[in-house]
Amino acid sequence: MEIRKVQITGGSSYIVSLPKQWIKSANIQKNDPVGLVVQPDGSLLITPKIGGESVQRIRVFEVGAATDRTYLLRLLVGAYISGFTAIRLESKGRLPPFVLQLVREFTQMAIGQEVVGETDSSITIKDLLNPVEMPFDNTIKRMHLLARSMQQDAMAAIRGHDAALAGDIIVRDTEVDRLHWLVARQDNLIMSDATLSRRMGIPVNQAAYYLQVSRIIERIADHATRVAHNALALIDREVEAATLDLMDEASVLALQIFSWSMEAFHTGDTRKANATLQKVRDLEEKTQKIDTRVLRFEAVTAIPMRQVADSIRRIGEYSGDISESVINYTVGQEA
Numbered sequence: 001m002e003i004r005k006v007q008i009t010g011g012s013s014y015i016v017s018l019p020k021q022w023i024k025s026a027n028i029q030k031n032d033p034v035g036l037v038v039q040p041d042g043s044l045l046i047t048p049k050i051g052g053e054s055v056q057r058i059r060v061f062e063v064g065a066a067t068d069r070t071y072l073l074r075l076l077v078g079a080y081i082s083g084f085t086a087i088r089l090e091s092k093g094r095l096p097p098f099v100l101q102l103v104r105e106f107t108q109m110a111i112g113q114e115v116v117g118e119t120d121s122s123i124t125i126k127d128l129l130n131p132v133e134m135p136f137d138n139t140i141k142r143m144h145l146l147a148r149s150m151q152q153d154a155m156a157a158i159r160g161h162d163a164a165l166a167g168d169i170i171v172r173d174t175e176v177d178r179l180h181w182l183v184a185r186q187d188n189l190i191m192s193d194a195t196l197s198r199r200m201g202i203p204v205n206q207a208a209y210y211l212q213v214s215r216i217i218e219r220i221a222d223h224a225t226r227v228a229h230n231a232l233a234l235i236d237r238e239v240e241a242a243t244l245d246l247m248d249e250a251s252v253l254a255l256q257i258f259s260w261s262m263e264a265f266h267t268g269d270t271r272k273a274n275a276t277l278q279k280v281r282d283l284e285e286k287t288q289k290i291d292t293r294v295l296r297f298e299a300v301t302a303i304p305m306r307q308v309a310d311s312i313r314r315i316g317e318y319s320g321d322i323s324e325s326v327i328n329y330t331v332g333q334e335a
Contacts, residue, residue, distance in 0.1 A: 059084040083188040087125045136210040150224035157231040169228035176221035183214040223311040230304035250286040254316040261322035273323035283316040
């Protein structure tokens with residue numbers, strides 16, 4: 001950290017000299033304007049970017065016939081989440097067919113990614129989405145509705161022995177994932193470009209808060225998907241109605257905890273968040289009853305049933321984590 005003294009000029013203006021090295025690296029010339037942004041913690045951000053232009057960042061990956069497909073997909077997702085505006089895949093020879101197919105899959109999975117250039121030996125993917133057009137609130141609400149409906153349908157698939165519905169839930173998990181990637185990407189963009197934080201009206205610490213909640217919702221959707229997989233395992237198994245009723249009751253309570261936590265999140269209501277946390281214990285008691293009942297069943301039935309009960313409990317516990325996050329963040333804002 002460089003320490004500079006504040007000086008007074010003209011009797012009323014306060015000035016601070018700027019580091020010469022920073023001036024050169026930012027290519028700032030005499031009489032060039034700079035932006036001053038007051039941060040929530042009282043610090044002052046000085047930036048040469050005042051026109052609202054996005055920072056252009058390009059990531060290049062070398063690919064070939066020996067490139068591992070799964071690894072390459074992870075690299076693409078990582079570059080997307082990191083906030084690169086363009087990704088280019090280059091090969092010393094002709095691009096392998098599997099790379100072209102993988103790029104098509106990736107652009108369908110990641111929001112705002114499109115192929116903008118292609119040759120025999122390279123392909124360029126560019127981000128065409130304006131982050132300001134995708135507010136965090138809207139994305140989080142969409143994730144909540146998707147995860148909630150997935151769990152509701154997963155329980156219906158168990159009771160109705162509906163393999164098609166269970167399969168559809170598994171496919172829907174990808175939609176939750178891609179929304180979570182978008183939140184993670186926007187958080188990284190805000191971290192690297194404070195002017196974007198101002199344009200979106202989201203402080204940096206609030207973006208991190210949204211990312212935390214988004215990650216929890218993504219895990220809830222994963223458990224709804226797990227319930228769907230177990231619904232497939234129970235397709236040919238008959239489960240007594242009383243046990244199914246207990247499972248439905250537990251699932252309804254878990255989703256109520258989820259919805260109450262999200263209401264507290266959107267309103268910043270710490271009292272509601274605290275009251276919601278008290279319900280998690282009730283859910284644990286219900287799932288313990290299910291665990292006890294299924295011990296009487298054959299293993300091929302008992303194992304998936306216990307896994308369903310465990311996922312229902314985890315949905316409630318993760319929802320409780322959202323309420324805890326609400327309390328922690330809101331109390332910090334009030335300080």
